[in-house]
Amino acid sequence: MTTVLRASPRHFVSTPALDRITLRALRYLQSGFSVHLRGCAGVGKTTLALHLADLLARPIMLMYGDDDSKSSDMIGAQAGYTRKKVVDNFIHSVMKVEDEMKHTWVDSRLTLACREGFTLVYDEFNRSRPEVNNVLLSALEEKLLVLPPTSNQTEYIRVNPHFRAILTSNPEEYCGVHSTQDALMDRLVTINMPEPDELTQQEILIQKTEIERSSAAFIVRFVRAFRQKTGAEKASGLRSCLMIAKVCQEHHIAVLPEDAEFRDICSDVLLSRIGIALEDATKILWALLNEQIGAIEIPVISTPQATVEQIAQTVQASLNEQTEAIEIPVISTIQAAVEQIASAQPVQAPFLDAEERAELALQEPLEAAPLNQQVEALLSDLPELEEASTMNEIADEISQEQQIYRYLLRSKGAGLSDLESEFSLVRTELLESIRALTIQGLVIHRDRRFFAVEPALES
Ligand SMILES: Nc1ncnc2c1ncn2[C@@H]1O[C@H](COP(=O)(O)OP(=O)(O)OP(=O)(O)O)[C@@H](O)[C@H]1O
Numbered sequence: 001m002t003t004v005l006r007a008s009p010r011h012f013v014s015t016p017a018l019d020r021i022t023l024r025a026l027r028y029l030q031s032g033f034s035v036h037l038r039g040c041a042g043v044g045k046t047t048l049a050l051h052l053a054d055l056l057a058r059p060i061m062l063m064y065g066d067d068d069s070k071s072s073d074m075i076g077a078q079a080g081y082t083r084k085k086v087v088d089n090f091i092h093s094v095m096k097v098e099d100e101m102k103h104t105w106v107d108s109r110l111t112l113a114c115r116e117g118f119t120l121v122y123d124e125f126n127r128s129r130p131e132v133n134n135v136l137l138s139a140l141e142e143k144l145l146v147l148p149p150t151s152n153q154t155e156y157i158r159v160n161p162h163f164r165a166i167l168t169s170n171p172e173e174y175c176g177v178h179s180t181q182d183a184l185m186d187r188l189v190t191i192n193m194p195e196p197d198e199l200t201q202q203e204i205l206i207q208k209t210e211i212e213r214s215s216a217a218f219i220v221r222f223v224r225a226f227r228q229k230t231g232a233e234k235a236s237g238l239r240s241c242l243m244i245a246k247v248c249q250e251h252h253i254a255v256l257p258e259d260a261e262f263r264d265i266c267s268d269v270l271l272s273r274i275g276i277a278l279e280d281a282t283k284i285l286w287a288l289l290n291e292q293i294g295a296i297e298i299p300v301i302s303t304p305q306a307t308v309e310q311i312a313q314t315v316q317a318s319l320n321e322q323t324e325a326i327e328i329p330v331i332s333t334i335q336a337a338v339e340q341i342a343s344a345q346p347v348q349a350p351f352l353d354a355e356e357r358a359e360l361a362l363q364e365p366l367e368a369a370p371l372n373q374q375v376e377a378l379l380s381d382l383p384e385l386e387e388a389s390t391m392n393e394i395a396d397e398i399s400q401e402q403q404i405y406r407y408l409l410r411s412k413g414a415g416l417s418d419l420e421s422e423f424s425l426v427r428t429e430l431l432e433s434i435r436a437l438t439i440q441g442l443v444i445h446r447d448r449r450f451f452a453v454e455p456a457l458e459s
Pocket residue numbers: 011012013014018039040041042043044045046047048168169170204208238239242
């Protein structure tokens with residue numbers, strides 16, 4: 001039985017770059033030509049082919065190229081027999097029996113598509129041997145499909161004018177791919193599909209995995225940088241990006257180069273797709289990840305009892321070094337915060353809203369207060385939390401960062417999962433707040449736990 005698809009590719013992501021290719025292909029299809037999308041693995045050929053077929057609004061026949069395919073897999077074959085037996089016993093002394101056996105012809109996908117005017121999507125057609133694809137030649141040019149001679153059907157089918165073929169293929173240097181006969185290439189309009197641009201990849205990641213934009217951008221750029229360094233030009237990085245994003249999103253793993261789980265995922269996904277020695281690729285991967293940590297490093301300070309000034313100095317020294325090394329603008333918000341501290345601009349009152357800040361500005365310009373004063377100010381700003389008040393009760397009154405800081409102060413340190421369950425926040429949101437607090441020197445990170453820095457006592 002042949003299945004006709006009416007499905008459209010779900011969540012097709014359109015971006016200006018993809019729209020241009022779609023428009024070009026649609027023009028050729030509307031003018032009666034068949035289209036061939038050629039490109040590296042994972043650039044989105046199949047997805048686009050199905051999208052185009054969907055736009056043509058005809059039923060879709062989907063076929064895959066295969067080295068074992070035969071012409072009969074495309075056009076059909078005699079499949080089984082029909083048997084007809086007539087027993088005539090009209091005159092009781094005479095018995096007449098007629099037994100007839102006939103071959104039954106079953107159309108295959110190409111024949112059905114040509115006969116009914118469906119859209120044929122022939123994915124990776126050059127994985128089938130070239131002679132198998134010869135049946136397409138007359139169908140595309142003479143609009144006649146030639147069938148093997150049989151007693152019970154015509155040998156030619158006139159191709160329905162609505163019939164269109166959309167073919168996809170990988171370059172010939174790919175394993176298991178045959179070269180295509182010139183006659184077939186001559187009948188097709190070939191569009192070379194490039195690696196999707198950064199914006200397209202980002203949008204695909206966001207829409208397919210619901211990951212945050214900044215994380216999607218980081219993954220796309222990181223994978224691209226790794227592929228460039230390892231010379232992995234054979235396949236697109238899009239599938240790798242999708243895998244990393246999906247796993248991180250579904251398992252609440254922070255997209256951070258310092259996160260051990262994120263690093264493991266990157267090495268599992270990326271190191272299996274390289275064209276150079278594993279050892280070299282591993283070195284490149286770790287070096288790249290470490291470079292990125294350099295760009296947004298959370299300073300690890302040996303003792304949580306260190307004074308706020310010491311911590312502030314360490315943070316500032318490390319940030320001063322890092323601001324030059326930052327290359328990836330994904331971390332722009334963090335970078336902005338980093339630059340703010342590194343350039344020792346007057347400190348913005350961290351937890352005030354715009355109105356409060358404006359009010360303060362009228363009173364007196366903000367000085368670059370020492371960090372311990374900030375901590376104290378922060379604490380004195382907080383409503384008394386003591387015994388009775390719960391986090392929920394004060395949640396509306398104080399900001400998320402304040403709540404986290406206060407919680408860490410009370411709990412003498414906590415891990416990410418403790419914080420997640422306490423504040424019901426997604427990990428990325430939580431990490432943003434922790435980062436902001438770390439940059440201000442209010443929180444430090446040690447052995448996978450976060451500690452609030454207590455204000456130094458005035459001597
Ligand atoms: N425009 C798009 N919208 C949504 N998802 C897309 C888009 N383009 C590509 N993808 C996703 O990217 C991945 C790779 O796309 P696809 O399978 O179409 O690539 P391909 O070029 O046909 O790869 P191959 O040559 O290996 O068959 C898939 O998971 C697909 O869903």
